[in-house]
Amino acid sequence: MTTLKFKTNIKCDGCIAKVTPFLNAEATIEKWDVDIANSDKVLTVSGEKISEDLIKNLLKNEGYTAEKL
Secondary structure, three states, X not given: OEEEXXXXXXXXXXXXXXXXXXXXXXXXXXXXXXXXXXXXXXXXXXXOOOOHHHHHHHHHOOOOOEXXX
């Protein structure tokens, strides 16, 4: 399993609710979490065959940014 971490602009529970359907629908993502208490709003994604570009594009489509940590 691969785990990737990203600095994002997902800043609240409403933002998390907006991206949840898209992250949950991606078959390669097994688990994900956003630490909104962290100043970098860290998104941690785990799964098989996940890629940095995949995560960035999923978030970009919803108006969010992701920068790999």
